[in-house]
Amino acid sequence: MDNKMVNIYLFGKKYEVPDNLTIMTAMEYAGYQLKRGCGCRNGFCGACATIYRIAGQQELKMCLACQTKVEDNMYVATLPFFPLVKQIYDIEKVKPEQQLMMQLYPEIYACIGCNACTKACPQGLNTMQYIAYAQRGDFAKCAELSFDCVMCGICSSRCPAGISHPQVAMLARRLNGRYLEPESGHLEKRVKEIWNGDYQQAMKDLMSKSDDELKELYNNRVIEK
Amino acid sequence: MYPEKFQESIRKVEARRKENAAMEPVRMTADEKDALLKAYHPDYREDQFEKLKVGVNAGDKAPHELADMLQAHARVHEGDVDLEHPDFETDVLIIGGGGAGCSAANEADEAGAKVMICTKLRPGDANTMMAEGGIQAADKEGDSPMQHFLDAYGGGHFAAKKELVAKLVTEAPEDIQWLNRLGVEFDKTDDGTMITTHGGGTSRKRMHACRDYTGMEIMRTLRDEVLNRKIPILDFTAAIEIIKDEEGRASGAVFINMETDELIVVRAKAVILATGGAGRMHYQGFPTSNHYGATADGLVLGYRAGAKLLYEDTLQYHPTGAAYPEQIFGALVTEKVRSLGAKLVNCDGEVFVHPLETRDVEAAAIIRETGDRGKGVDTGHGKAVWLDSPMIDLINGEGTIEARIPAMYRMFEKRGIDMRKEPILVYPTLHYQNGGLEINTDCMTTVENLYAAGEVTGGVHGRNRLMGNSLLDVIVFGRDAGRAAGQKVKEVKSGKLTLAHVTAFEESIKEAGISTQKVSPKLLPNYLRDRNVYDGPKIQ
Numbered sequence: 001m002d003n004k005m006v007n008i009y010l011f012g013k014k015y016e017v018p019d020n021l022t023i024m025t026a027m028e029y030a031g032y033q034l035k036r037g038c039g040c041r042n043g044f045c046g047a048c049a050t051i052y053r054i055a056g057q058q059e060l061k062m063c064l065a066c067q068t069k070v071e072d073n074m075y076v077a078t079l080p081f082f083p084l085v086k087q088i089y090d091i092e093k094v095k096p097e098q099q100l101m102m103q104l105y106p107e108i109y110a111c112i113g114c115n116a117c118t119k120a121c122p123q124g125l126n127t128m129q130y131i132a133y134a135q136r137g138d139f140a141k142c143a144e145l146s147f148d149c150v151m152c153g154i155c156s157s158r159c160p161a162g163i164s165h166p167q168v169a170m171l172a173r174r175l176n177g178r179y180l181e182p183e184s185g186h187l188e189k190r191v192k193e194i195w196n197g198d199y200q201q202a203m204k205d206l207m208s209k210s211d212d213e214l215k216e217l218y219n220n221r222v223i224e225k
Numbered sequence: 226m227y228p229e230k231f232q233e234s235i236r237k238v239e240a241r242r243k244e245n246a247a248m249e250p251v252r253m254t255a256d257e258k259d260a261l262l263k264a265y266h267p268d269y270r271e272d273q274f275e276k277l278k279v280g281v282n283a284g285d286k287a288p289h290e291l292a293d294m295l296q297a298h299a300r301v302h303e304g305d306v307d308l309e310h311p312d313f314e315t316d317v318l319i320i321g322g323g324g325a326g327c328s329a330a331n332e333a334d335e336a337g338a339k340v341m342i343c344t345k346l347r348p349g350d351a352n353t354m355m356a357e358g359g360i361q362a363a364d365k366e367g368d369s370p371m372q373h374f375l376d377a378y379g380g381g382h383f384a385a386k387k388e389l390v391a392k393l394v395t396e397a398p399e400d401i402q403w404l405n406r407l408g409v410e411f412d413k414t415d416d417g418t419m420i421t422t423h424g425g426g427t428s429r430k431r432m433h434a435c436r437d438y439t440g441m442e443i444m445r446t447l448r449d450e451v452l453n454r455k456i457p458i459l460d461f462t463a464a465i466e467i468i469k470d471e472e473g474r475a476s477g478a479v480f481i482n483m484e485t486d487e488l489i490v491v492r493a494k495a496v497i498l499a500t501g502g503a504g505r506m507h508y509q510g511f512p513t514s515n516h517y518g519a520t521a522d523g524l525v526l527g528y529r530a531g532a533k534l535l536y537e538d539t540l541q542y543h544p545t546g547a548a549y550p551e552q553i554f555g556a557l558v559t560e561k562v563r564s565l566g567a568k569l570v571n572c573d574g575e576v577f578v579h580p581l582e583t584r585d586v587e588a589a590a591i592i593r594e595t596g597d598r599g600k601g602v603d604t605g606h607g608k609a610v611w612l613d614s615p616m617i618d619l620i621n622g623e624g625t626i627e628a629r630i631p632a633m634y635r636m637f638e639k640r641g642i643d644m645r646k647e648p649i650l651v652y653p654t655l656h657y658q659n660g661g662l663e664i665n666t667d668c669m670t671t672v673e674n675l676y677a678a679g680e681v682t683g684g685v686h687g688r689n690r691l692m693g694n695s696l697l698d699v700i701v702f703g704r705d706a707g708r709a710a711g712q713k714v715k716e717v718k719s720g721k722l723t724l725a726h727v728t729a730f731e732e733s734i735k736e737a738g739i740s741t742q743k744v745s746p747k748l749l750p751n752y753l754r755d756r757n758v759y760d761g762p763k764i765q
């Protein structure tokens with residue numbers, strides 16, 4: 001398929017690239033051997049935070065380079081690292097209380113409600129709102145709203161209050177998963193049975209079977225509907 | 226919206242959707258599967274493999290691209306670095322900051338050892354981050370470790386090491402519990418019951434998930450825990466050679482700073498290789514679902530140090546890689562799309578395979594459908610078949626796609642395709658390295674004090690891995706390797722460090738008459754456009 005060529009400006013320098021490329025593949029097309037700013041290449045790892053402006057437009061846009069197609073007259077700067085604050089804690093010793101947020105990430109209470117974080121999030125998350133839930137100590141809601149966060153740090157780069165949103169959300173999710181969500185009875189039970197050695201003999205017996213016997217069992221096993 | 230050229234085929238798919246959604250396609254018999262694999266699976270294309278000429282596996286076959294790397298020149302030789310004055314010293318050195326590496330680090334730290342992680346990109350720039358579908362564990366009524374064993378061992382074509390499979394399935398529930406207690410948010414009902422589904426080749430619904438970001442949720446939690454434990458991490462630091470001591474025991478590694486090319490020597494009492502897979506080797510020219518650093522480095526590092534490989538000739542081609550649009554060519558369409566009810570259909574809208582056969586069978590069936598049977602859809606850069614995603618909401622109710630597979634929905638929606646209403650185009654993509662370094666139940670390779678865990682190993686999954694058994698492998702054997710190494714270092718006193726094995730390996734390459742310019746490990750793929758680029762000496 002023939003593609004149109006467009007002009008993009010990588011760190012201000014002009015390159016002509018096919019218009020079906022992402023910013024990431026366009027950089028490679030232009031001759032950059034990427035080391036930083038490239039991880040999963042598929043929207044999961046948040047390595048490729050990028051800022052761009054289309055010439056003539058006022059708005060500064062933020063995106064993931066691996067997920068965004070090039071456009072004509074795009075001025076691009078990558079943001080492969082952003083200094084976030086990550087506080088240290090012991091998940092076994094902390095309690096899922098508002099107090100904890102106040103201790104570890106007090107700066108979240110300085111949020112001025114500008115919503116710049118939400119506007120910039122490439123995952124379309126309601127970032128300001130999850131920070132609001134964190135302030136209130138509502139970790140379940142903060143976890144729910146922040147679940148799809150790829151920790152790219154774009155929101156933090158826009159925040160006048162210097163908040164490290166993805167780290168706040170990380171804490172909330174771990175507290176939610178550890179303490180607030182219900183325990184799985186069937187899981188606890190199975191782990192006890194295994195530790196008790198309940199399956200040892202049956203597993204030994206199975207392992208001692210010949211491959212022909214195992215094939216027989218495998219090919220005729222009942223598959224749960 | 227798809228361009229006009231696809232519309233006619235889409236209408237045929239739509240016309241049969243209701244009927245297709247309701248039907249239960251027949252499963253293949255064991256003989257039918259065998260015949261299909263032999264005729265169509267890439268692993269069986271003899272011209273794509275060669276016999277290794279040097280090393281412990283000399284005489285065994287490997288894909289050309291891998292053989293090239295296994296039999297290439299080293300990046301560092303005796304005398305290039307000062308082994309007497311290492312830059313760092315530690316007890317347990319972990320190479321690779323993915324799921325297996327971070328699990329190992331947490332356990333080795335727990336065992337009281339001094340631990341250090343070195344990783345090529347950032348910690349978490351790893352295949353683990355990308356796993357969408359889920360993780361298996363037999364923790365429900367009606368299921369058992371034995372049932373899980375049968376699925377895994379049979380799914381791997383009865384070739385796995387039984388004792389490793391037994392470990393995998395027996396430790397699965399406690400490792401799910403461990404993750405949960407670290408704060409991993411598994412999908413649960415209000416009473417705490419895990420929401421579990423089938424995966425290809427499972428006989429029970431035992432796939433646990435965190436929406437369709439399972440790997441991301443596990444990876445970021447494990448990484449957070451590593452940071453909380455203050456385990457030192459050297460990022461952008463890639464291993465290029467294992468260091469041994471005079472007695473042949475692994476005793477550290479040489480690294481290269483990816484940005485400055487500086488060489489770094491780390492001395493350790495035990496080394497754990499957790500470098501993951503090989504998708505970016507693009508075997509047989511296939512696209513890949515893997516992360517940027519998946520270049521089989523661990524196989525090369527281990528092999529030159531004398532560790533044995535097992536099943537290095539078997540790769541997993543995930544049946545459903547995205548085939549359209551071009552920007553996501555090769556990206557994974559999670560198996561969960563099929564678990565939730567979507568079926569594969571050809572250009573005429575006919576179902577041609579049961580959606581939940583094992584991956585190798587599904588991939589071979591797609592290659593047959595688009596090849597010899599001529600029932601593929603032409604995308605403009607290759608053939609593909611439809612995965613009829615709208616069946617999901619049809620079967621499970623509206624809103625299922627957005628709630629259960631949001632990452633998939635987002636990936637296509639961003640490219641103007643609404644998978645709730647339109648089917649998606651798929652073709653097999655290089656996904657997983659089934660084989661790798663052979664390990665024993667303590668995760669030790671055939672080289673003393675060289676441990677390995679995760680996708681870099683071979684033997685756990687035989688010749689084919691089931692969905693959800695790899696994330697599990699990473700946690701089970703990552704933790705086990707960390708524990709074993711953490712214990713072992715208490716009694717290790719390593720001697721003088723040496724790279725003599727590298728010299729010996731270079732010698733054997735020469736003797737075998739291999740003449741090559743290539744160096745390994747590969748570290749990163751090259752995606753630069755072909756043209757003249759200055760390749761002279763670096764400015765000092």
Ligand SMILES: Cc1cc2nc3c(=O)[nH]c(=O)nc-3n(C[C@H](O)[C@H](O)[C@H](O)COP(=O)(O)OP(=O)(O)OC[C@H]3O[C@@H](n4cnc5c(N)ncnc54)[C@H](O)[C@@H]3O)c2cc1C
Nearest residue numbers: 321323324325345351352353358359464501679680693696
């Ligand atoms: C898109 C996708 C979806 C998947 N979905 C599932 C699923 O649903 N269920 C499932 O069970 N499995 C799934 N898998 C497979 C599974 O995620 C991986 O097999 C597993 O996570 C591998 O973990 P690992 O720790 O062994 O390797 P990785 O997580 O890849 O980590 C390896 C690490 O080592 C580093 N490294 C590599 N070379 C070097 C070097 N020379 N020096 C230093 N560091 C190095 C890498 O940069 C990386 O950080 C999926 C895989 C992919 C790619």
Ligand code: SF4
Nearest residue numbers: 121149150152153155
């Ligand atoms: S919330 Fe912030 S860190 Fe998370 S994905 Fe959005 S912009 Fe990135």
Ligand code: SF4
Nearest residue numbers: 111112114115117159
């Ligand atoms: S950018 Fe910062 S200050 Fe503005 S709304 Fe978001 S968190 Fe608050």
Ligand code: FES
Nearest residue numbers: 039040041046066
């Ligand atoms: S490279 Fe991982 S999100 Fe772009």
